[in-house]
Amino acid sequence: MANVSNTRGDITRHPDVPEMRDRYARMLGGRDVALVDGPVFLLGLYCAASPWILHYTTSQPAMVTHNLIMGIAIGLLALGFTVNPARMYGLSWAMCAMGVWMIVAPWIVGSSPDAGVVLNNIVIGVLAVVMGVLCATAAAKSSPQT
Helix, strand or coil: CCCCCCCCCCHHHCCHHHHHHHHHHHHCCCCHHHHHHHHHHHHHHHHHHHHHHCCCCEEEEEEHHHHHHHHHHHHHHHHHHHHHHHHHHHHHHHHHHHHHHHHHHHCCCCCCCCCHHHHHHHHHHHEEEEEHHHHHHHHHHCCCCC
């Protein structure tokens, strides 16, 4: 009868360990901020829907269009981060710029914005800047040093 009681072996002696480690490193390479992709997409979705959530579609029609376009842009950026992270994380600083624009947009795009519109855009803008900085710093850490 065969000895099957000791089924656990030491995998470090397996001949394919270096290849498995390399493949694992390639699969996870550049995905240090994968947990940020989802929240960035949700932020874009909220930004696009916020005029209808906060009911300022009649009082600020220019801000409705603005937030819809910016929300779609942030959502597409998040999808790009997910689909092709190696190329897209360079655009993390663009998301920071979009966040700064969201903060100042109520006074530039809108006409006499009320406190709800201003606060909404400031919160969206600050979150976009923070997530953009997170993505950019993680991309800078994971890029090869020359």
